[in-house]
Amino acid sequence: MVTRSAPIPLPDDVTALQALIADLTVRLAERDRAVTARDRIIETLKDQLAALRRRRFGQSSEKLDRAADQLELQIEDLEQEQAERDAGLAPCPASPTAERRHPVRKPLPAHLPREEEELPPPYAACPGCGGDLRRIGEDVSEVLEVVPARLRVRRYVRLVMACRCCGDISEAPPPPVPLPKSNAGASLLTDIVLSKYDDHLPAYRQAERFARDGVDLPRSTLTDWLGRTAALLKPLATRIAEHVVRSFKLHADDTPVPVLAPGAGKTRTGRLWVYVRDDRASGDATAPAVLYRYAPDRKAERPKAHLAGWSGALQADGYAGFNALYEARGTDPPVAVEVACWAHVRRKFFDIHHAHASPAAAEVLERIGSLYAVEDRVRGKPPARREAARQTDAAPEIADLRRCLERLLGQVSGKSALAEAIRYALTRWAALTRYLADGRLEIDNNIAERSMRTVAIGRKNWLFAGSDAGGDAAAVYYTLIETAKANGVNPRIWLTRVLETIGRDRDLTDYDKLLPWVMSFDPEIC
Secondary structure (H helix, E strand, O other), rough: OOOOOOOOOOOOHHHHHHHHHHHHHHHHHHHHHHHHHHHHHHHHHHHHHHHHHHHOOOOHHHHOOOOOHHHHHHHHHHHHHHHHHOOOOOOOOOOOOOOOOOOOOOOOOOOOOOOOOOOOOOOOOOOOEEEEEEEOOOOOOOOOOOOOOOOOOOOOOOOOEOOOOOEEEOOOOOOOOOOOOOOOOOHHHHHHHOOOOOOOOHHHHHHHHHOOOOOOOOHHHHHHHHHHHHHHHHHHHHHHHHHOOOOEEEEEEEEEEEEEEOOOOOOEEEEEEEEEOOOOOOHHHHHHHHEEEEEOOOOHHHHHHOOOOOEEEOOOOOOOHHHHHHHHHHEEEOOOEEEEHHHHHHHHHHHHHHOOOOOOHHHHHHHHHHHHHHHHHHOOHHHHHHHHHHHHHHHHHHHHHHHHHHHHHHOOOOOOHHHHHHHHHHHHHHOOOOHOOOOOOOOOOHHHHHHHHHHHHHHHHHHHHHOHHHHHHHHHHHHHHHHHHHHOHHHHHHHHHHOOOHOOOOOOOHHHHHOOOOOOOOOOOO
16 A cells, blocks of 8 residues: 655645745656656657567577667656656656656456455444435446456366176276376366466476465476376377468478587577468458477478478568579479568668668658558458459559569669668569459568567577477477467367366377367357
8 A cells, every 4th residue: 555645734824835836846847757757768768668579589699688678668667667756656857848648547357257255334324414325326337356366276087896796806997197107187277378378487486386375396307297298189280281281372480499519518490490471461261370390400301391281472581591492403303392481571771771771761661651551451352352453553553562672773872781781672573462363362471570570579488398209299289279268269278178088088090180170169268
């Protein structure tokens, strides 16, 4: 509870009152300046953080990660200090002015359970005349509370029965737990999986969390369960992989993952690759899916192996390892048609404009923005309508953009960052403009990049994979979790039901019925 100071006694003299009001007005103005200045600092830090987040997916520097983390902490500290000051707990330094912004309180979700408590009126009778009070209405305030996660033990009592005639003894089979010879229920295993791979809480921190509740679950036990559960769920991830590679178009990306090198006390760099099937933007109702694959390196043979047997359009960044998929081999046609990413092009010009306020970069950004405006108008439309709109509205813009880039390239130094950005675009022009002629394709590869964000956040917390097998397990879990999210399904509810089903049926072979877009769920909780 905040302790308020006693009110200042007011003087009786008018002149003294005027002086007091003038002093309070000055102090209030100083407070407003300090508040608005801190708001300005917070907004500036948020802008810098957004820029770092955009750059992170184009660069591998750990310095960007650390800088982004530091900005996050600064923003948290400033916002917390601001809340403390508003509550009267923190002093208020003076600074330049800016507009004060207030958070908007959103209504609490309707699906949450509610407990109603009726507060009695402050008076039993009218304080003015002593008359009886009658109810004429009510005001309702809703306060969000949390019920801490509660561990429970489910006791299965297996009756042992004996025949009175022959003496034969029988009893019920063991309880249907997902992992034989363990005491981990499906909901507990799901919680451990999501805590590590969705909430980014390493196993040793989870062990500490359980210890606070008086339950001894060592890190080694948790990691054993994680490994065994990954093996249990791998066939389901395989079904998702089969669904992904049946698509004509895929989005692909990769990111580094530190992997512990046994005996060396150091880490080496593995890679997590992602392949996304998501055609909702072109009006296709087929279920989206996100497939992750782990590899110990970034060799060009990795994506080729991951996509063995598939052919179609591949939307990816400019990584040279994909080139083998785009090239014909003798009489064999290319495995994939390259579709480049306009977001990567835009990012290069954005960084130049942000750093140097370059008018040339600003012009290019404006022209690229017009291409995205076309996409906004046709998102969710059938391929034929998207293609027609692009040919009518986007194709002329792209032709003008090319002439603009060629003109600028002749006006700037060949070694400048602007020239490098222009050459990046021009050398990929055929792949960048391929989306114009096919309404199934996208203007960029942001679908895949968004799928990599959870990995980028997670590796800062669990630091490294313990082995290549750990990388494979991570790929399984990310595949399941992110595919559930893509289909609007709560991964906690889905994975719990999947593990319960597997626990009941050890001979399960029909994993298709367990896919998140096949199982039925209550829409209010999923």
